[in-house]
Amino acid sequence: MKGGSWVFAIALLGLAASWYGSVLYPQVQLGRQTETRTVPDGQLYPVARPGLAVQGGEVYRSEGCYTCHSQQVRQEGVAVGLAVTDAGTNLTELVEAILTVAPQWERTRVAHAVANLPFQVLDGVSPAEAGAAQKQLEAAGARAVITVRPLGPEMERGWGLRRSVAVDYLWDRPVMLGSVRVGPDLAGVGSRIPDEQWLLVHLWDPQIHSPGSMMPPYRYLFEVRPQGEGEAADALALPEGAGPGPGWVVVPRPEARALVAYLRSLQVTASLFETPVVFPPGGGTAAGETQGQEAAQSLQP
8 A cells, every 4th residue: 555655656746747847847938928129229029920921820730831841940059250340531540450350361352341341350259359359440440340140050051040039939829840841941931032922833833943842732722714814913923834824824812822921921030139140231241251141141032
């Protein structure tokens, strides 16, 4: 009888511990999260999705898109750097100051760069080094900003400018993180491919833009109609041989447009306190010849 009591007590303790670890602690840690502010501009984040995108999220869920796509960008670290955004009036003094804090640059390269700002002077240094160099350049009359570039293979692929954090999913019911990547991660697809027409064509036939893709076509989200005057604006612009044939047009159903609206709302770009992202305004050249802007440029379709 005593042994049975001990077994019951141990089982109860194990059940309580597992419930605490999997239910109560996450709720205490994340369940009360509210909207936050972006840095440094202080904009409210995240903003609730528009109604059409909310409907599209239901289409995404009902079609099981989360079984082949994830929505969670991972990050391995950050590279801190320094970029000059305003040269001031004394270019000669600025060139000398840059060569002092970054002797790896050639004088002719620096002289050309300060005339074509912004210029990424340092990349991959410690915050203390970046801060000290910033003071030196500003003493020469220039304006310099400390940059923060998230690192990792998923940033290199352009899947997001930074890692995903809990607040990104604040308005999602349910959260569709996914666990398999048969296709690319979609957390930042709205920034990577903002073109509605591109996404609609991809749903009609993934092979058009992505030859060899394993994604099936979702043609039942479209209507094939006889070509008529009034429908040209809604019809897909398909390449020759990809449509239903002469005299017919492909028109997206409301479900297709809603799904595309949801995909376009997926963006991992806001710079937050826990995941800062700071690139020099207006683009520019990084210390490794565009390294500092690779992630941003790779988001283009």
